[in-house]
Amino acid sequence: MxxxxxxxxxxxxxxxxxxxxxxxxxxxxCKSKICCTIxxxxxxxxxxxxxxxxxxxxxxxxxxxxxxVCEKKCINWEYPxxxxxxxxxxx
Amino acid sequence: xxxxxxxxxxxxxxxAGVSAAITLARADKKVLLVERGSFAGAKNVFGGAIxxxxxxxxxxxxxxxxxxxxFTTEHRYALLTKNESTTISYKTRETTKNSxxxxxxxxxxxCVEQAQQAGAYFAPNTVVKKLILDRGKVVGIKTDLEExxxxxxxxxxxxxxxxxxxxxxxxxxxxxxxxxxxxEVYKLDKQTLEERFNLNTNSGCIxxxxxxxxxKELGLGFIYTNKxxxxxxxxxxLEDLRKHKLNINDVxxxxxxxxxxxxxxxxxxLLEYSAHLIxxxxxxxxxxxxxxxxxxxxxxxxxxxxxxxxxxxxxxxSGKLAAETAIEAINNRDxxxxxxxxxxxxxxxxxxxxxxxxxxxxxxxxxPRAASFFGYYPQKIAEFFEIFTNVNTKPKKQEFRKYxxxxxxxxxxxxxxxxxxxxxxxxxxxxx
Numbered sequence: 001m002x003x004x005x006x007x008x009x010x011x012x013x014x015x016x017x018x019x020x021x022x023x024x025x026x027x028x029x030c031k032s033k034i035c036c037t038i039x040x041x042x043x044x045x046x047x048x049x050x051x052x053x054x055x056x057x058x059x060x061x062x063x064x065x066x067x068x069v070c071e072k073k074c075i076n077w078e079y080p081x082x083x084x085x086x087x088x089x090x091x
Numbered sequence: 092x093x094x095x096x097x098x099x100x101x102x103x104x105x106x107a108g109v110s111a112a113i114t115l116a117r118a119d120k121k122v123l124l125v126e127r128g129s130f131a132g133a134k135n136v137f138g139g140a141i142x143x144x145x146x147x148x149x150x151x152x153x154x155x156x157x158x159x160x161x162f163t164t165e166h167r168y169a170l171l172t173k174n175e176s177t178t179i180s181y182k183t184r185e186t187t188k189n190s191x192x193x194x195x196x197x198x199x200x201x202c203v204e205q206a207q208q209a210g211a212y213f214a215p216n217t218v219v220k221k222l223i224l225d226r227g228k229v230v231g232i233k234t235d236l237e238e239x240x241x242x243x244x245x246x247x248x249x250x251x252x253x254x255x256x257x258x259x260x261x262x263x264x265x266x267x268x269x270x271x272x273x274x275e276v277y278k279l280d281k282q283t284l285e286e287r288f289n290l291n292t293n294s295g296c297i298x299x300x301x302x303x304x305x306x307k308e309l310g311l312g313f314i315y316t317n318k319x320x321x322x323x324x325x326x327x328x329l330e331d332l333r334k335h336k337l338n339i340n341d342v343x344x345x346x347x348x349x350x351x352x353x354x355x356x357x358x359x360x361l362l363e364y365s366a367h368l369i370x371x372x373x374x375x376x377x378x379x380x381x382x383x384x385x386x387x388x389x390x391x392x393x394x395x396x397x398x399x400x401x402x403x404x405x406x407x408x409s410g411k412l413a414a415e416t417a418i419e420a421i422n423n424r425d426x427x428x429x430x431x432x433x434x435x436x437x438x439x440x441x442x443x444x445x446x447x448x449x450x451x452x453x454x455x456x457x458x459p460r461a462a463s464f465f466g467y468y469p470q471k472i473a474e475f476f477e478i479f480t481n482v483n484t485k486p487k488k489q490e491f492r493k494y495x496x497x498x499x500x501x502x503x504x505x506x507x508x509x510x511x512x513x514x515x516x517x518x519x520x521x522x523x
Contacts, residue, residue, distance in 0.1 A: 001347075003340055006275070006364035037336050038329070040273050040366040061366040062134060064251040065271045068264050068368070069333050079127050079253070082216045082235050087129060090276040090320065090363040091136040091195035 003042050007059050015084040018057040019077070020066070026074035027053045035066045035075070061086055097121045097212075099417050100232055100241040101410075102219050102254060104131040106141075106403045107389025108247035109202045110149045110410030111417075116209035118418045123239060124206060125217040125232070132199030133215075134249075136274060136367035137403060138313050138322065140190040140297060141198070145404035149411060150205055157201045160192040160317035161295025169351060170469035171302040171312075176351040177472050185294060192295055192315045192322075219248070221257055222385070228426065229258070229384035242426050243417045245386045247410060250368045252391035260387060261378030267330035267458075268372035270310070270397070273339050274324030277359025281319045287355065288316055299400075300325070300352070304345035306466030308335065309458055312346055313400075314355060323347070323356055326369055331461065339366075369402070370395045374451035380438065381431040386413040396446050398453055405443050412437040452520045456513050463510050471498065 020043065022035075028051055035044040035053070041061045045054040062085055067077035079085070099115050101108045104126035115122040128134040140163055146153055153159075165182040183189075207213050223231040223238060231240035246254045250269065255261050279287070288296050300312030310327030325343055332339060346352055370376075370393040377393050380386065388394070389406035396405065416434040420426050438444045457464060474497075478490050498507065 001344065001361070006340075006361065009361055009363055010365075032336075034333055034336075037338055038271070038332055040271065040339050042338070042340075063271065063366040064368050065269075065329060065366070067251070068269060069266050069329055073263070077251075079218050082127070082218050083129055085134075087133045088136055088363065088365050089194075089196045090322070091132060091134075091365055091367075 007041060011087045011089065012058060013084050013087070014058040015081055018055055019080045019085070020055050020057045020060060021076040022053050022055065022070075023072070023074040023076070024052055026072035030072050030074075032071055034069050034071060038065050038069050040065065095231075095238060096240040097123050098241060098421055099123075099243045099245060099414075100125065100239055101245045101247060102232065103247040103249055103389070103391070104128075104199065104203050104213070104215075105135055105247060105249060105389060105406060106199075106202070107391070107406035107410035107413075108245070109199070109206050110407040111245045111247060111388060111414040112211040113149060113202075113206040113209050114411050114414035115417060116206055116211040118414075119210070120418060120421060121212075122210075123212045123214060123241070124203065125214045125219060125234070126203075127216070127218045129216050130196070130200050131203040131213075131215065132196040135195040135199055136272075136365045137195060138274070138315050138324065138400065139403070140192045140315060142190045142401070142404045143188050145407050149407050150202065152205075154188065158193065158197040160194060161290070162188050162293055163190045163192070163297055164290075164294040165296035167296055167298045169298055169300050170472050171300055171349055171351065172470050172473045173303050174350060175473040175477070176349070177469070177476055178351075185291060192317050194317060219254065222254055227383055229382070242421060243384055243386065243431070245388060245410070245413050245417065246391050247388045247406070248391050250370045250390040252387070255378055255387055255391050258382065258385065260382060260385075261393075262376075264372075265330070266333050267328065268370065268376050268393075269329050270326040270369040270371050271329050271332060271339050271366065272324055272326035272369055273343055273364065273366045274322055275343070275364050276317075276320050276322050276362045277356050278320050278362050279359045283358075284316060284319060284321065290316065298355075300346070302465055302469030303349060304342050306469070307462045308332070308337070308465065309454070309461045310342075310465065312352075314352075320362060321356065321359065323352065328371065328458070329368070369397070371397050371454060373397070373454060374444070374447040377444075377447070381416075381428060381434050383428045383431075384426045386416060386431055386434050388413045394443060394447065396450060398450050399446075401446075408441060408443050409438060412441065412443075449521055453517055456517050456520070460510055460513050463506060467502070467506075
């Protein structure tokens, strides 16, 4: 099953600003781009043409794995603002 | 007195937070329980099942009144290879009430209602941005809207605990100190579910899935049965995911193709996909648990016993002990670290820290042998049953000899010796 089909089942209240802010200069230097591999919601994509990380924060499941696994420890990871983000009904 | 001043603020309405709040409210202390979700449980994910006795300690009426799914009467341990499975099942009496499945969005909400009835104030939709400090003492919280002040703040904000981080009460969490878990919940009509899992009306079973496709990693799978849904999930050490460059959702998809698993979730309608971190650092990585005006409980304090799949019970207990400590501190008007160190003593005297101490080396022991325990042995057990159950034209003795020999020739003998050594070391570590 495609990840987007799974995420479509979830209830999100999306904010207009991201609660996940990687430090762009560190991302360019980062060799592994491990966030792009690890995130269970595939929030992160590396845009090689523009040499920057695309953050689809709207899909975030708020687990925190990216923050811990980031080799540069460069993701400013906050909880979404009040009332925003994912709501689990079957957690 | 400041209108925003209260005895205790509890951050996070999971089991640790709600247990702390209700214990304080019952002692007539003024307590504010804040939760970032729009309701208690909105951001919470577990397997899962809660344990009856530890839950009853906080909520004596929960068996009669709380939204419970099914009481666990059977534990099935399934060793998986890609196409085979060997299952050992322990079925207890139908009347056993040791653990039960719950859905957090319903159960946590019920728990908070109990705390509110006992007199706690509840503030959902409230994100704590940071703790307010005054001369080295935590004196309150800053939310996105307002500031609230209290004599004591109990941090129960979960595994990521940004507040414990702010206070430097714990070291940076490393990938090897957490597991990433994902879960899918499938709707199955009650009758189909009960027939498929061989269950009575209120009984449930838990599958512990060992082996494929987590055959090189420190990881396990699970299935829990709810009233009319099942939860299928896996948890894998974040360090192993990182090292092997694995996306956990891909691993879950592989698991769903395994014949035993695909038959159990067949025709189920996917209701929800979720992810959560599990603190796995154990005893060695428990943060500093108290400081001036502050206590830490639950996942934020890394209180998880991964071997026994315990977490909510340790959260409930630690929340209660944190509250009892706070009550004494309030009565003595002493909110210093010295006064709050009572919490540490209480935890050490309880099963919480005693059990974590018992298992302090297990993960470190098993980690280097993961491919062996979760890959090789499930495979060898499947091979044995294949030989034992297959009738062909070869003499049995020849087959068995070949099989036994394979244990010593498949791999270097050193591997087998290392495993035996680790098992002995772990057993001694637990029992000494």
